[in-house]
Amino acid sequence: MSDKEKEQILVRYGGSGKEREIFLKGMMNPDGKAEVLDDAVILDVSYANLSGDICSSIYAEFGAEVIKIEPPEGDPSRKITPYGVNRNGVGVPFIMEARNKRYMTLDLREEAGREEFKKLAKKAHVIIETYEPGKMDFWGIGYRQLSEINPGLVYIAISPYGQYGKKAQEFIGIPDSDITAQAASGLPANIGDMPGEGEPWNWPLRAGVWLGWYISGVEAALGGAIARYYTRATGEGQMVDVATADSYVSLVGYPVTIGFTWDKARPRIGKHDFAIYPYGFWKSKDGIVAIAAGRDHDFRALLKVLNLWKHEDDFRFTFDRIPDILTQIEAFYKIIEEQTTKYTSGELVKKALDYSIKSARSKWRGGGVPIIMEVQKPATARQNPHWNKRRSFQEFDDEMLGKFTMPVNFIKMSESPPRVKWVKCGIGQDNTYVREKYLE
Amino acid sequence: MENYFDYTKKIFDPAKTKEKPEVFKGLRVLDFTHVVYGPTAAKILGQYGAEVIKFELPWVGDLWRFGVYWGNFWRHSSVCFHFVQYGKYFFALNLKLPKAKEIILKMAEKADVVIENFAAGTTDTWGIGYSQLSKANPGIIYLSCATYGQYGPMRFFPGWDLLAQAASGAIALTGYPGTDKYYKLPDYVGDFFPGNIGALAVIMALNYRNKTGKGQYIDLAQGEALMRILPNFTYESITNEDLGRVGNTDPTMAPSGIFKSCDGKFVAVAAATDEQYKGICEAMGRPDLVNKYKDTFERLKAGNAQELIDATSKWVGSSNVDNLVELAKKHHFAIAQVEDDYEITHDEWRQERGSVIVFTDEMYGKLMIPGPSQMLSKTPGRIKWLARPLGYHNRYILKTILGYSDEEIKQLEKERVIGNWDDRPGIKPPVYYDIDKDPMFNYK
Numbered sequence: 001m002s003d004k005e006k007e008q009i010l011v012r013y014g015g016s017g018k019e020r021e022i023f024l025k026g027m028m029n030p031d032g033k034a035e036v037l038d039d040a041v042i043l044d045v046s047y048a049n050l051s052g053d054i055c056s057s058i059y060a061e062f063g064a065e066v067i068k069i070e071p072p073e074g075d076p077s078r079k080i081t082p083y084g085v086n087r088n089g090v091g092v093p094f095i096m097e098a099r100n101k102r103y104m105t106l107d108l109r110e111e112a113g114r115e116e117f118k119k120l121a122k123k124a125h126v127i128i129e130t131y132e133p134g135k136m137d138f139w140g141i142g143y144r145q146l147s148e149i150n151p152g153l154v155y156i157a158i159s160p161y162g163q164y165g166k167k168a169q170e171f172i173g174i175p176d177s178d179i180t181a182q183a184a185s186g187l188p189a190n191i192g193d194m195p196g197e198g199e200p201w202n203w204p205l206r207a208g209v210w211l212g213w214y215i216s217g218v219e220a221a222l223g224g225a226i227a228r229y230y231t232r233a234t235g236e237g238q239m240v241d242v243a244t245a246d247s248y249v250s251l252v253g254y255p256v257t258i259g260f261t262w263d264k265a266r267p268r269i270g271k272h273d274f275a276i277y278p279y280g281f282w283k284s285k286d287g288i289v290a291i292a293a294g295r296d297h298d299f300r301a302l303l304k305v306l307n308l309w310k311h312e313d314d315f316r317f318t319f320d321r322i323p324d325i326l327t328q329i330e331a332f333y334k335i336i337e338e339q340t341t342k343y344t345s346g347e348l349v350k351k352a353l354d355y356s357i358k359s360a361r362s363k364w365r366g367g368g369v370p371i372i373m374e375v376q377k378p379a380t381a382r383q384n385p386h387w388n389k390r391r392s393f394q395e396f397d398d399e400m401l402g403k404f405t406m407p408v409n410f411i412k413m414s415e416s417p418p419r420v421k422w423v424k425c426g427i428g429q430d431n432t433y434v435r436e437k438y439l440e
Numbered sequence: 441m442e443n444y445f446d447y448t449k450k451i452f453d454p455a456k457t458k459e460k461p462e463v464f465k466g467l468r469v470l471d472f473t474h475v476v477y478g479p480t481a482a483k484i485l486g487q488y489g490a491e492v493i494k495f496e497l498p499w500v501g502d503l504w505r506f507g508v509y510w511g512n513f514w515r516h517s518s519v520c521f522h523f524v525q526y527g528k529y530f531f532a533l534n535l536k537l538p539k540a541k542e543i544i545l546k547m548a549e550k551a552d553v554v555i556e557n558f559a560a561g562t563t564d565t566w567g568i569g570y571s572q573l574s575k576a577n578p579g580i581i582y583l584s585c586a587t588y589g590q591y592g593p594m595r596f597f598p599g600w601d602l603l604a605q606a607a608s609g610a611i612a613l614t615g616y617p618g619t620d621k622y623y624k625l626p627d628y629v630g631d632f633f634p635g636n637i638g639a640l641a642v643i644m645a646l647n648y649r650n651k652t653g654k655g656q657y658i659d660l661a662q663g664e665a666l667m668r669i670l671p672n673f674t675y676e677s678i679t680n681e682d683l684g685r686v687g688n689t690d691p692t693m694a695p696s697g698i699f700k701s702c703d704g705k706f707v708a709v710a711a712a713t714d715e716q717y718k719g720i721c722e723a724m725g726r727p728d729l730v731n732k733y734k735d736t737f738e739r740l741k742a743g744n745a746q747e748l749i750d751a752t753s754k755w756v757g758s759s760n761v762d763n764l765v766e767l768a769k770k771h772h773f774a775i776a777q778v779e780d781d782y783e784i785t786h787d788e789w790r791q792e793r794g795s796v797i798v799f800t801d802e803m804y805g806k807l808m809i810p811g812p813s814q815m816l817s818k819t820p821g822r823i824k825w826l827a828r829p830l831g832y833h834n835r836y837i838l839k840t841i842l843g844y845s846d847e848e849i850k851q852l853e854k855e856r857v858i859g860n861w862d863d864r865p866g867i868k869p870p871v872y873y874d875i876d877k878d879p880m881f882n883y884k
Contacts, residue, residue, distance in 0.1 A: 020564060020571065024591035027659055036648045048713045062644055076713040076736075082671070082691040084740030085679055092675045093692065134444035144447060160776070162815065164448035167789030173769045175716055179690045179698070180776035183708035188698055189780035190626040191614060204706050204778045206688050206698055207625055208613030211633075214669040215813070218636060223814030225643045226488055230463045230819050232650060238818035241452060245776060246795045249784055250813040251636065252627035253523040256796050258509055259785030260808035261519050266509075266781055271623065274509040275520065279602055281611075281622050288622060290606040295503065324510040356598070371598050375622065378609035378672035379682055381663075386594040392664050393673065405677035410668035411641045412589065415656035416648040 027412045028391050030419035035063025040228070041438070042126040044068045044101075045108065045117075048076040049130035049176050050210075051158050051244060053097040054217025055224070056128050060100035061418035064126075067102045067434055069117065071109070074427045087401045090425060093210075095401055098425035105428035114141050116439065121146045121153070123438050125231075126224055128156045132172050133163045143239045153237040154227040156220050160184070162243035176244055181212025184245035186255035192268040194326060202268060215251055216244040272329060277321040278302065281375060282333075282340040288375040289345050291336075293368070294318070301359060301368030305351045306339040345374040396423045451817040454794030462489025463819045467646075468841075469553040470544070471495065471528065472568070474502045476601065476628050477662060478557030478585040479524045480635025485553065485642065486527040487812055487821035493547070493837060494525065498532035498859025501830040505866035515804050515870040517827065523809045525827040532831030532859055539857045541567055546842055548573040548580060553642055557585035560595040570657045579655040581645040583638055589661030601630035604662035610670060615685045634665035636813075694739045695720065695748035698778060699756035706778035707761055709752055709768075719771030724755035794820070801826040803873055829875075830867040831860030835883040 042064045046052020053068070060066040068075075074089075081091020090098075107113035118141060121127060127146065129136055136142040136157075143155040160176045161168040182188055188204035195202050223240040231237055249255050258266055266274065273279040276294035283289075293302040296317060303309050315321045315332065323329035340348060352372035359367020376384070382393060382405070394408045401423065408420045467490040471482040479494070479502075486492035496502050502525075508518045533540045545568075548554065554573060556563050563569040563584070570582040584590055587599025587607065597603075605611035605624055614623040624630075641658045649655055667673070675683045689697035694717075696710035711717040714736055721729045729748065733739035739748070756764065761777050768775040779787070785808060790796035795811045804826050812821035838844040838852070852858045861867040869875045876882070 020561065020569075021591070023657075024659065027657070028591060034648065034652075036644050036651070048716075058640070076715075079736040079740075080692045080712055081737075081740065082675055082683055082686075083742050083745070084737035085675060086737055087678065091692070092678065093671045096671045096674050133448070137444045137447075142444070144444075160774075161789065162793055164445060164452045165789050165792045167787075167792075169445050171769070173772050174765075175712060175772060175774050177690070177693060177696065177708075177710035177712045177774035179693070179696050179710050180708045180774040183698060183706075183778045184776040186779050186781060186784045187626065188706070188708070188778050191623050193621070200688065201621070203688065203700070204698055205614065205623060206690065206708075208615070208685055209610055209625065209669060210671075211625065211629065211669075215633060215636075218633070218640070219813035222484070222636060222640050222643070223812075223816055225640060225647075226463050226814075227816055227819070229643060229647065230461075232647070233463075236818060238816055239448075239451060241448075241815040241817075242813065243793065243795065246790060246793070247813040248629075249790070250795045250810040252629055252632050253810040254520070254627045255781040255784045256808050256810050257519040257523055259781030259783075261512070261514050262509075262781075264782055271621075275507045279600075280624065283620065288612075288620075290602050290611065290624075292600045292602050294600075318506070319511045322511045369598050371600070371603060373597075373603050373606045375606045375611055376609045377612045377682060377684070378667075378670055379676055381607065381609040381667065382673055382676070384594075384607075386588060386592040387663070387667070389592045390589060390661065390664070392661075392667060395677075403677070404674050406674050407664070407667040407670065410664045411637065412591075412659040412661075413641065413645065413656055414658075415652075415654055416644060418644075 027414050030409060030417040034416045036416040037062040037064035040064040040125045041123055042066045042128065043120055043124045044128045046128055046130040046158070049158060050077050050080060050093055050097060051213040051217040051220065052128045052130040053077060053094070054214055055156065055158070055220040056101065057097045057099045058218065058221040059126065061420060065102065066100065067104050067120070069104050069106050070427060071107050072105045090401060094425065095404065095423065096406060098423050099420045100422060101425070102430035102434055103425055103428060104431050104434045108139060108141070114139055117141055118149070119439055122150050124150070124153065125228065126154045126156065128220070130158045130176065133157070133159050133168050134172070147237055151237055152231050152235055154224050154231060154240060155237070156224045156240040156242070158216055158220050158242045158244060160243065160245045162246070163241045178210045178212040179206055181216065181244035182207060185212065185248035187211060187248055190266060190268060193270040195267060204268070211248060212244055216242050216247045219247045219251065269323060269326065272323045275322065277323060277329065278336060282337050284340050284345040284348055285343055287345045289340060289348050290373050290375050291371065293370040295368065297368035298370050299368070301355055302370035305355050305370050306336065308335065308339060311335065348372045349374060394420060398424055400426055452815055457794065457820045457822050461819055464488045464490035467491065467553065468551040469493065469555065470547060470551045472554065472556040472563065473585065474557065475504045476524055476631035477635050478555055480632050481583060481585065481638030481642065482528070482555050483524060483526065484636065484639035487823070488819065492528040493531050494528040496530065496532050496830055498534055498831055498856070499862050501867040513865045516865040516868055517804065517870070518866055519807065522807060522826045526809065527824045529833040529837055530828045530831060531833055531837045534857055534859070535566060537857050539852065539855065543842065544568050545576050548576050550841060551577065551580065553581045553583070555583045555585065555638070559598065560586050560590045574655060579649055579653060581642055581649065581655050581658070583642055583658040583660060585634070585638055585660050585662070587662045589664065590659045599662060601628040604634065604666055605630040607663040608666035608670065609672065610666045613672070613685055616687045617685045630662065630666060634660065634662040637665040689749055691740070691745065694745035695752040697749050697752065699753050701756050701761050701764065702758055703760040705761045707756060707764060708776050708778060709756065710774040712774060716773040720752070720773040723767040723771040723773065724751065726751055797823060799823055799826065803828065804870065829861050829869045831858065832881055834858045834860065836880055839883055
């Protein structure tokens with residue numbers, strides 16, 4: 001083996017030190033690498049529900065040919081956007097999820113549209129739909145019918161309460177939205193201030209991120225990927241069912257196990273955490289910092305960093321610090337706050353880091369790692385050189401959509417990473433392309 | 441033709457799950473993870489049939505074994521640990537010793553996936569990183585989970601769910617604008633969600649390996665996984681404005697929000713489309729509003745949306761939840777009551793669906809735990825057993841995978857290469873359980 005070959009192998013497999021860094025640096029750029037789903041054709045007929053678009057986006061980022069099928073007037077999801085902000089009639093979330101896709105119009109309400117859809121479905125590997133349960137079946141293009149003509153088909157259906165069971169039937173006429181998915185899955189019930197804070201602070205509060213729809217979309221993509229893996233092995237397709245009112249519950253699990261073992265609901269406890277303390281935010285002189293020092297030695301280190309050692313005796317063990325006595329922990333919160341507000345966020349971060357480095361180097365490894373970080377807004381996270389070095393964002397410039405930025409490359413893989421090649425979403429822009437390629 | 445719901449009930453029937461095949465049967469996952477983020481990725485592979493071997497330090501154990509809510513252990517274990525770790529094999533091996541490294545390298549030759557979530561580069565220093573294990577097994581898929589990833593100036597920064605939320609900006613989006621009150625996303629979702637992305641990445645890599653025979657390295661940054669789901673960056677690049685916190689409504693739909701009904705319950709209401717908007721206006725007896733805001737984008741503008749939110753708030757406040765749900769069924773707009781833990785636990789439909797399972801475990805008895813987030817008709821995910829005490833499967837692993845003899849195992853125990861628990865709750869078996877009679881723990 002020549003030296004050059006040896007070096008190449010080292011670079012490919014990581015090595016340590018310098019080699020590892022070169023290897024990792026190469027992983028930050030997905031261009032030119034393989035696309036794992038480049039042989040998959042995926043039809044996305046999601047309607048007024050972006051969890052379907054999110055699911056198909058993920059497949060498109062891994063290289064699948066995703067054909068988004070909309071009615072001639074366009075999917076209403078195009079208009080689901082914060083404060084109506086749009087570019088040429090396309091809202092922000094829809095732009096976000098218009099990654100590497102083909103856009104085709106077909107009217108599934110008409111017999112002719114459904115016939116054409118059937119022909120496409122015969123050649124597809126995955127179908128994603130978000131209509132009310134049974135609607136596609138009623139149209140003759142549900143899993144039951146399509147699996148007859150395409151036994152290897154993976155059919156993903158996303159709806160508020162799933163495709164089977166009493167609740168799904170009973171609530172069939174009620175459409176989906178992110179905020180209702182959140183509400184039904186126990187998310188707002190656990191966000192908000194303590195009971196004594198007064199209205200509306202103590203109300204259940206919506207999470208400011210689309211956790212209902214994004215988690216459902218990702219769980220659907222995960223289910224579809226698992227089903228496709230089975231198809232590759234056996235040739236058999238199957239149906240994948242995601243309920244948006246439920247996917248968060250199953251993802252985090254807490255509402256169920258805590259509800260069962262406590263036989264009551266958790267109260268809302270504001271900025272505190274149920275298992276770890278300190279684990280939350282504190283004000284600094286010029287902003288907000290997040291502090292996590294859960295383990296006992298981390299906590300001791302934090303006390304040293306903040307000159308609070310005199311309280312060590314009262315809060316020595318994890319179980320002294322858990323907020324089951326809320327008044328006690330509120331009082332302690334204020335004690336910490338008195339110290340954090342004396343310093344700027346930057347000073348606090350530096351103090352904690354300096355201590356951590358010292359304790360990591362010391363022979364006595366019980367020094368603890370108190371973590372203090374500045375709370376970033378998306379705008380400041382965008383500027384973080386760390387993410388820029390990792391190419392986490394990409395600028396796009398499109399005739400119709402103009403200039404904009406998007407978070408991309410969300411998984412770094414050495415051989416077959418996801419990537420965004422284009423963002424374009426004119427209604428019916430790829431009608432000819434799709435028909436020529438798949439229907440002739 | 442058979443009724444649609446009879447048909448779906450038949451193909452998804454949770455009672456038949458056990459009879460159905462497992463997708464990842466025969467795949468072996470070495471799980472060097474702890475707490476929530478990494479373990480979740482491994483758990484999902486296990487849910488669908490992979491053999492997941494969880495490595496822990498003997499007499500120490502995963503930190504999350506002690507991660508209990510308000511200090512309450514349940515049968516000497518943590519319920520929060522159970523649902524992150526179910527269906528795994530628990531192997532307590534002292535990584536610091538050279539003999540342990542030998543065992544890991546031998547196991548890596550027979551494994552398909554490795555998952556770890558230590559600080560960036562730690563496993564490489566220990567000699568069990570991708571650079572070392574991929575030499576023993578070039579087909580290996582190696583997933584490294586870290587808050588900031590393996591590359592970049594902040595790679596060595598420590599992180600938890602909270603810090604990932606802080607680094608991505610997701611933390612600053614919940615709450616009311618113009619206040620100094622911030623709220624983190626609850627339930628460590630900043631760990632669970634990226635963990636699911638990790639499982640997705642591994643499955644994609646498995647697909648690639650099936651096609652080409654090549655393994656690969658995956659560098660997953662928690663922060664990036666969370667940033668992927670924020671439209672805020674795009675919003676800000678288009679408007680030059682910070683979307684920030686938006687209170688208890690969803691600014692992408694008008695009207696929308698969480699409101700209080702006259703019976704004191706909270707209910708979320710939203711109109712995602714023009715049709716739904718028309719429906720909600722009719723339901724609240726305000727047909728005048730339909731024509732006032734015909735244009736969707738016009739309707740979503742802050743001031744206009746506020747008018748609709750106020751009208752909705754007044755209407756919800758004068759009605760009870762049952763009545764509102766009936767109206768929603770008739771007029772087709774989105775509605776859901778805000779459910780808390782207790783209500784979710786008592787929802788019949790979730791258990792009927794199989795997404796919430798009352799599981800009876802041989803060691804721990806009855807516990808309600810979450811099922812899979814996605815239901816697959818032919819190869820559904822499942823749970824086989826809850827978490828186990830530290831080092832519970834030591835003998836089983838060493839005998840079945842590496843073919844060690846009783847003498848060799850005894851020697852390893854003597855040298856403290858393998859071990860199990862001390863007297864702390866979280867790592868030991870429940871008091872009532874007779875571990876000496878347990879056939880798995882004493883595997884012959």
